[in-house]
Amino acid sequence: MTDEPQIHKGLAGVTVDWTAISKVKPETNSLLYRGYPVQELAARKSFEEVAWLLWHGDLPTEEELAGLVARERASRSLDPEIRAVLDLLPTTAHPMDVVRTAVSVMGAIDPTTDDSSPEANLAKAERLWAKLPAVVAWDQRRRHGLDPIEPDPSLDYSANFLWMTFGEKPDPVAVDAFRVSMILYAEHSFNASTFTARVITSTLADLYSAVTGAIGALKGPLHGGANEAVLHTFDEIGLGEGAPERAIAWLDTALTEKRKIMGFGHRVYKNGDSRVPTMRAALDRLAEHYDRPDVVELYDALEGAMTERKRILPNLDYPSGPAYYLLGFDTPTLTPLFVASRVTGWTAHIREQLAANALIRPLSAYNGPDERHLPDA
Ligand SMILES: CC(=O)SCCNC(=O)CCNC(=O)[C@H](O)C(C)(C)COP(=O)(O)OP(=O)(O)OC[C@H]1O[C@@H](n2cnc3c(N)ncnc32)[C@H](O)[C@@H]1OP(=O)(O)O
Numbered sequence: 001m002t003d004e005p006q007i008h009k010g011l012a013g014v015t016v017d018w019t020a021i022s023k024v025k026p027e028t029n030s031l032l033y034r035g036y037p038v039q040e041l042a043a044r045k046s047f048e049e050v051a052w053l054l055w056h057g058d059l060p061t062e063e064e065l066a067g068l069v070a071r072e073r074a075s076r077s078l079d080p081e082i083r084a085v086l087d088l089l090p091t092t093a094h095p096m097d098v099v100r101t102a103v104s105v106m107g108a109i110d111p112t113t114d115d116s117s118p119e120a121n122l123a124k125a126e127r128l129w130a131k132l133p134a135v136v137a138w139d140q141r142r143r144h145g146l147d148p149i150e151p152d153p154s155l156d157y158s159a160n161f162l163w164m165t166f167g168e169k170p171d172p173v174a175v176d177a178f179r180v181s182m183i184l185y186a187e188h189s190f191n192a193s194t195f196t197a198r199v200i201t202s203t204l205a206d207l208y209s210a211v212t213g214a215i216g217a218l219k220g221p222l223h224g225g226a227n228e229a230v231l232h233t234f235d236e237i238g239l240g241e242g243a244p245e246r247a248i249a250w251l252d253t254a255l256t257e258k259r260k261i262m263g264f265g266h267r268v269y270k271n272g273d274s275r276v277p278t279m280r281a282a283l284d285r286l287a288e289h290y291d292r293p294d295v296v297e298l299y300d301a302l303e304g305a306m307t308e309r310k311r312i313l314p315n316l317d318y319p320s321g322p323a324y325y326l327l328g329f330d331t332p333t334l335t336p337l338f339v340a341s342r343v344t345g346w347t348a349h350i351r352e353q354l355a356a357n358a359l360i361r362p363l364s365a366y367n368g369p370d371e372r373h374l375p376d377a
């Protein structure tokens with residue numbers, strides 16, 4: 001008699017390792033980055049300060065922040081090699097494939113790629129974080145037949161991201177909502193993409209390989225791809241007059257067809273995602289600013305019906321999707337925006353994994369055919 005192995009499908013409920021980077025607390029619907037509630041950071045800190053916090057464990061001093069900001073502003077432009085490779089990609093390529101390719105190219109051209117010392121990896125993390133906005137912004141522009149826009153060193157990370165995408169002086173309400181979204185998306189313990197990055201790192205592969213893999217994991221609609229999918233839902237329902245009624249009818253059909261409703265549900269939070277109220281408030285500010293009450297009406301109708309029918313609550317992708325839509329991003333750009341933020345958390349985890357590494361290699365239980373043999377030749 002053999003012992004029946006215990007299977008943990010999807011690793012649900014399994015604690016894999018320690019982390020000091022963030023704590024997800026489903027019991028109180030809260031989330032701490034290095035001990036700080038994410039809502040406090042979103043209310044009072046820049047994304048630059050939060051990036052430093054995630055990498056270093058503490059908020060930067062004025063001098064440290066000035067150094068980071070100067071390095072970020074100096075590294076923003078697209079390298080010619082990346083530009084040349086991206087020029088080869090069709091404009092029909094999904095932006096997540098474009099961003100994944102760009103990171104891969106960055107790894108291929110960096111002479112320090114295989115230097116995984118803490119200092120080299122920190123420098124790579126900073127550079128990747130500084131360079132991704134130009135890739136994401138330009139990819140949206142090139143899909144509309146527009147030229148890239150040079151970064152503006154007088155603007156902070158968030159304002160410059162909007163500037164490089166839209167080529168207009170960014171509006172403070174838009175910049176602030178974008179900053180909030182970047183902070184909320186930055187880190188979330190052992191989610192699928194971060195875990196992917198840690199698995200790759202655990203083999204002692206380089207940081208770019210780990211981030212490239214993480215981007216692949218984030219693309220799926222059960223993870224980061226859900227913010228794009230929320231906009232597809234909004235498109236199917238149709239914004240404008242009568243949207244709330246259409247949303248309820250749409251949901252009933254979708255549930256009858258056993259479809260997953262994107263932007264709802266979470267592996268860890270079962271009573272609501274800690275980040276949703278903060279992002280929802282940012283969405284409200286945008287809807288008011290752009291005079292688009294219809295967006296919030298559809299949002300509320302679908303959320304209300306989903307809660308009533310299934311008791312399944314929204315996750316961060318639900319408010320961030322329509323917020324990005326109101327900011328002017330086109331739908332396929334939404335998950336790359338998540339990449340631009342989460343690269344901070346991923347790279348913090350890569351450095352943490354390396355500091356106390358163990359190869360990640362779980363066991364499997366075999367349920368294939370019994371041992372058998374090739375017929376005699
Ligand atoms: C930033 C982020 O990455 S947050 C996650 C973004 N992803 C999404 O929004 C995709 C939609 N949501 C989902 O698919 C899921 O809720 C997940 C993948 C996020 C979490 O899944 P799990 O923890 O594995 O829960 P699981 O899929 O087992 O769901 C439990 C039950 O709730 C149902 N359920 C969960 N989420 C949803 C949903 N969004 N729509 C419809 N039903 C759902 C499941 O069908 C399942 O029902 P059953 O027990 O009758 O089979």
Ligand SMILES: O=C([O-])CC(=O)C(=O)O
Pocket residue numbers: 185187188190191192223266267268315316
């Ligand atoms: O934690 C998760 O499983 C998914 C998530 O919310 C995130 O990565 O932000």
